[in-house]
Amino acid sequence: MTTAKPPSSRTGKITIRDVACDAGVSKTSISRYLGGELSALSDRTRERIEQSIARLGYRPSQMARALKAGRTRLIGMLVADVLNPYSVAVLHGAEALCRARGYTLVLCNTGNDDACENLSLQALRSYNVEGLIVHTLGTASPLLAEIVAGGLPVVLVDRRLRGIEADLVGLDNAAATAVAARHLVQGGFSDIAWVSESVQGVSSREDRHAAFLSELAAQPAARGRVIELPHLEDNVALDTALRAFAGDGSGQRKALLAASGVVTLQLVLAMRRLGLALPDDLGLLGFDELPWASVAGPGISTLAQPTDAIGHAAMSCLFERIAGDRQPPREILFPGHLIARGSTAI
Amino acid sequence: MTTAKPPSSRTGKITIRDVACDAGVSKTSISRYLGGELSALSDRTRERIEQSIARLGYRPSQMARALKAGRTRLIGMLVADVLNPYSVAVLHGAEALCRARGYTLVLCNTGNDDACENLSLQALRSYNVEGLIVHTLGTASPLLAEIVAGGLPVVLVDRRLRGIEADLVGLDNAAATAVAARHLVQGGFSDIAWVSESVQGVSSREDRHAAFLSELAAQPAARGRVIELPHLEDNVALDTALRAFAGDGSGQRKALLAASGVVTLQLVLAMRRLGLALPDDLGLLGFDELPWASVAGPGISTLAQPTDAIGHAAMSCLFERIAGDRQPPREILFPGHLIARGSTAI
DNA sequence: CTGTTAGCGCCTTCAT
């Protein structure tokens, strides 16, 4: 009748066999019940199973299930820097959908370190995650390329990765940059510096950079410059660049356009150091909404990204791929949202 | 010689058996090699294994390994709110050590929702995480209690949980609060309001609350009050409370002591709304260091927590428990670090 | 030193 063997005793763990014994049916029936194949079970059997499961407090082991069926219901998330608010905001949206779908999120922070990234990817792979959400810097590790090539569904967030053919979810950088630049120009700023960390290799920065240049080229009345900061922590370099920009006696109204939230913060700090006032000495508009945007000086104008939606979309897209969607990679871009505050006031 | 069966073909996955075949040894030897039992292998065997593994690109399956040996090398982290910078900062420290030890972190965000917390705990348990780091609100879910009772190592961060006997890692709230209060008093503030979200049930807030009261009781020259904000988003309530405090014509110099970073932000926002100036109308000192602390008004004084160290210690402590440490629960408390800025200047 | 033999907990044909 039942599958031999006494209801395992030693370990406190209750397995499918214990339930089978208790309910007086076979393991197969339990498995069917768990798998939702209700149509193949008599009402009586199902009831007994339900009761036994409840009575014994049985919970299936994902590990065993994963080993057998290959479905781990695990999603990996690889993030360059968890301390970056953008990453966390996206993570937040992604995690919510993940849990809602019965999946669990495995998080790896690389700290912008290649060795870490490799380790993390290996770990993620060894656990057979069913899909991967990646938010790292421009240079894709060979291992990631291999993993993608191997067929594991991957969705990129915010940044394309060279050599990786995968879906991308992020901001419509071209449109957002245009909106931002126009806001500044219309606000009377005619000399605008776009400020960013190293552009090279980070697609979102490249896109914003290109969009900025082309937008300003289309604005005859305004002049555009680019300030690139290889090392954001290098205050001396930052101060020097800022002083040069602000002190250039062009007589035009000047503004900074920060390519990201971390840059915005550094700019505000630098302006304080240099005694430059917002918005009179320098206007400022920063990508990424910041919780403290309205408490700094006259308030910092920002271009907010729908981070929750981005995270949600990334996960949603990943699930489609996991479900078997084999279309060519696509890009899902969200519009930004300008929040005007005192730093760009007239 | 080898364990029968042809080198599995169908699935691209390379298993221990393929390696065994290729190397011409038994699966056991491979397993020994993987397990680091080098002493039990002849040099020649080991070499052949090494080569085969490299040639085939074999990587062991954590899933299978976990199922068999019970060691999943997975650590669960349950967080009330990933959007809270404190949580992320601790997570950062914890994740680093986790990876360094060859473990992988499974992250669950509850969004302060009991149902989510339950779901997450079930998931974490079904994956057989070897330990749990928990940072949630005061009321421990019955499921968590059950899990702890079941013997799974758990370390609490920042907040004790009723009914949970587990290690706690966090800030030395009593000492930190005393330092903060004294700083204000010595700065000439003689009417101080401690401001917090709902105190009841959140141990760190309770500790800070108690320490604040006792510290001020010991300061004859100063008066202490408590402002509790059940709903931090309720601006009307906050503004009302603040106006009442600031407008109380006691003629004394007044200051706010914010119990956490999120409270600090709301206080700064409220003061702007009410047109109150820092530090003249109201002094301000907030727990938790904030990236923007120096850009708001004259700079916000903060009491920084060593979040990285806290995360590291929590994970370290957890590993000790996993390793078998059965001592009674202990508390590991870190000192805070006062950073004086303009908001508490004389 | 090395291999054989059993499973870990579950799912899945294939019978019945």
Add this chain to the structure above:
DNA sequence: ATGAAGGCGCTAACAG
């Protein structure tokens, strides 16, 4: 509608 049997990939006694 229900079972029995055979693995998934790996480890852990036992033999040699």
